[in-house]
Amino acid sequence: xxFLSFFLGERKKTASVAKERLQIILAHERSNKNSPDYxxxxxxxxxxxxxxxxxxxxxxIKVNIESxxxxxxxxxxxxxxxxx
Amino acid sequence: xxFLSFFLGERKKTASVAKERLQIILAHERSNKNSPDYxxxxxxxxxxxxxxxxxxxxxxIKVNIESxxxxxxxxxxxxxxxxx
Numbered sequence: 001x002x003f004l005s006f007f008l009g010e011r012k013k014t015a016s017v018a019k020e021r022l023q024i025i026l027a028h029e030r031s032n033k034n035s036p037d038y039x040x041x042x043x044x045x046x047x048x049x050x051x052x053x054x055x056x057x058x059x060x061i062k063v064n065i066e067s068x069x070x071x072x073x074x075x076x077x078x079x080x081x082x083x084x
Numbered sequence: 085x086x087f088l089s090f091f092l093g094e095r096k097k098t099a100s101v102a103k104e105r106l107q108i109i110l111a112h113e114r115s116n117k118n119s120p121d122y123x124x125x126x127x128x129x130x131x132x133x134x135x136x137x138x139x140x141x142x143x144x145i146k147v148n149i150e151s152x153x154x155x156x157x158x159x160x161x162x163x164x165x166x167x168x
Contacts, residue, residue, distance in 0.1 A: 004150040004157045006090055007111045020115040027091045027107040035104060038137045049129045053122045066088040073088045
């Protein structure tokens, strides 16, 4: 299954009103336990980059972090106000 | 299904050797046709942010863009050299 079909499936569950949405997923698979965990820092910097393109209201951001062994997945969901 | 389980499924297909991998997925759902498409520009800036954390060799980057109606999905896969 590709990411596109994954998102289309997700969208069917949630999308009632056509809103501007942006979703960022960061998956970091570490080759060993000593590899640094930088997803949190990355998340802040990514949001800084995004805010150059769209108006982001902190209340519109949902962050979810999951880990499984050497795999960390960070998910950021943003419902956006359109920059005019 | 959560993103974590999606990635775990993906990992089973590909992971032979434990490598340091990073995957970024950007999904942009536009509320209308006139919403700007900025995924390409975002992609370059995201890689700039990442390269502060890890050594990224351009040959190690795979980019995939898919669209379906108002949904654009950008996927960047990076197999990394560990920054010492």
